[in-house]
Amino acid sequence: MADQANGLPEHVPYHLAVIMDGNGRWAKARNLPRLAGHRAGVENLRRILRACSEFGIKILTIYAFSTENWGRPEAEVRGLMNILESVIDRELNQLHANGVQLRHIGELSGLSPVLQQKVRRAIELTRNNDQLILNVAFNYGGRQELIQAFRRIVKDGIPPEEIDETLIDYYLYTAGQPDPDLIVRTAGEMRLSNFLLWQCSYAEYYSTPVYWPDFDREELLKAITNYAQRERRFGLVPQSS
Numbered sequence: 482m483a484d485q486a487n488g489l490p491e492h493v494p495y496h497l498a499v500i501m502d503g504n505g506r507w508a509k510a511r512n513l514p515r516l517a518g519h520r521a522g523v524e525n526l527r528r529i530l531r532a533c534s535e536f537g538i539k540i541l542t543i544y545a546f547s548t549e550n551w552g553r554p555e556a557e558v559r560g561l562m563n564i565l566e567s568v569i570d571r572e573l574n575q576l577h578a579n580g581v582q583l584r585h586i587g588e589l590s591g592l593s594p595v596l597q598q599k600v601r602r603a604i605e606l607t608r609n610n611d612q613l614i615l616n617v618a619f620n621y622g623g624r625q626e627l628i629q630a631f632r633r634i635v636k637d638g639i640p641p642e643e644i645d646e647t648l649i650d651y652y653l654y655t656a657g658q659p660d661p662d663l664i665v666r667t668a669g670e671m672r673l674s675n676f677l678l679w680q681c682s683y684a685e686y687y688s689t690p691v692y693w694p695d696f697d698r699e700e701l702l703k704a705i706t707n708y709a710q711r712e713r714r715f716g717l718v719p720q721s722s
Contacts, residue, residue: 489536489702490709494662496540497533497705498684500676501526503668503692510692516560521694523568530581532698533613536705540614540658542586544676548622551591562596565619569599573606580612586654587621588629616655623678626654655680663708665701667693685711 501522508518526543533541546561576583583604589597600619630652634644650656660680664673669690673681687704689696 490706492709493537493705494685494708495538496542496659496661496663497538498542498544498661498664498677498681499529500544500664500666500670500674501693501696502666502670504694506668507692507694515557516564518692518694519561519564523564525694525696527572528697529701530576530579530613530615532701534579535698536701538613538705540616540661542616542618542655542661542677544618544621544674546587546619546621547675548587548620548625549675562592566596566599569603573603576615577607577610580610581607582610582612582614583607584614584616586616586618586626588625589620591620614658616658618676621654621676623673623675627679649679653679660684662713663687663704665689665696665704667691667696683713685713 504518504522505515506518507521508515511517530541545565550561551558573583583606585600585604589600592600630649633652634648639648655677660682661677661684663686664677664681664684665687666672667689669688671688677684685708687707689700689704691700
C-alpha cells in the first residue's frame with residue numbers, strides 16, 4: 482500500500498508496463514539526431530526506476546526494441562544495440578546494488594554474441610534481487626511470443642484438452658509473473674504495437690502526449706493516480722450494481 486501522507490494514492494499497480502515512445506520526436510523537436518533521443522530515453526529510465534521503487538511498484542516492464550524495429554535504418558539499429566551494451570556496462574553494478582532484478586523478454590537471436598553474453602551475465606548476477614523486477618522487452622513481439630509458446634506446447638506433446646490459460650501463461654516469456662495492472666504509452670499514441678498481447682487482456686491503459694524522455698516522476702504519479710481512481714471489473718458488473 483502506498484503512503485497517502487506523501488501524496489501517493491492508496492492503490493498503485495503491482496506490475497507497470499511502459500511503451501516508451503517519442504524518443505525520435507523529442508530529438509527532432511530539438512534539432513538533434515534520433516539516437517540523441519534514445520540516449521535521453523535511457524537517462525530517463527534511471528529516474529523512472531527510482532520513482533517505481535518510491536511508489537511501491539514491484540515489476541516494471543519496458544518495451545525497448547520490438548521485432549519490427551529491425552526494419553529501421555541500419556545506423557539507428559546499430560546505435561540502439563550500442564546503447565543497450567553501454568547501458569549494461571555502465572549501469573549493471575548500480576542496478577544490482579539497488580536490488581533490481583533484470584529479466585529479458587524476447588529473443589536473444591539477432592543480437593551479437595558479445596551482447597548476448599552480457600545480457601545473460603546481467604540476468605544471472607541480479608537473479609536473486611527482490612527490490613524491483615525490471616523486464617526489458619528487447620527483440621520482442623507479442624505475436625512472436627505466442628507463436629513460440631504454441632510451438633513449445635506442441636513440441637512437449639501436451640494434449641489439446643489440457644491446454645488452458647494457466648498452461649499458456651507457463652510458456653510465455655513472463656512465466657511466473659502476474660499480468661500488468663497498468664500499461665502506459667507515452668507520446669500520445671493509442672495502440673499496443675504488438676506489446677504483451679496475451680498479458681494485457683485486463684490491464685488498464687493510460688496514454689499521455691508527453692514524450693518518453695520528459696516522462697518524469699510527476700508524470701508517472703499522474704498515471705498511477707488516474708489508475709487508482711478506476712474500478713477494475715475484469716468483465717464483471719460494477720460493485721455498486
